[in-house]
Amino acid sequence: CLGYVERHLSKVIADLSSGGGLLVDVGANYGYYTCMWASASERSRVVSMEASPRNLPALSDNIRLNGLQSKVILVPKAAATEVGTMQFSLGPREQTGWGGLATRSDDTTVSVEVTSLDHHFKDSAESIAVLKVDVEGADTWVLEGAAGLLRQGRIAHIFYEQNPARMAALGIPATRAGELLRECGYSVTSLSDEAC
16 A cells, blocks of 8 residues: 555545645645645645644645645644644654644643634635544544534535544544534545555
């Protein structure tokens, strides 16, 4: 599987990217999906959100090295249910994707800025072609913070992860994200990654 991250999801998002539009990449990490989407079409734009101070320099470099600065808005914040600050666990240095929001402070956490997608897009009428969320257990909080956008039907496609252990640690019910999406008129199906 060299060259691929999440092979099945990569294919689905690559297929959708040919139509252009706006990708909101929450938990962008080093920018794999951000760069894939932004480079796919002249009509492609990305709001790339990443809270980890460890990942932000590489994300910014990848956007710049691919010549995508005019198509990507980099938001150095976490997305959740509200605007403010929260604790963020950095995770192990060798695993850039294992950091995430935390409910308490300790020697492995830092304070990060947090916004909701409803707040971020409050002055915009633009529709979102794809919302991709990968934030190590707090995906439900991102969706709850986008409830207004969801109720207005302004997000065409949504991809999010279920991380039961991290969700339990954050006190997030395992069924909440699916329930919210169905309440807002979306259907929910599992997109299992193919084995390498």
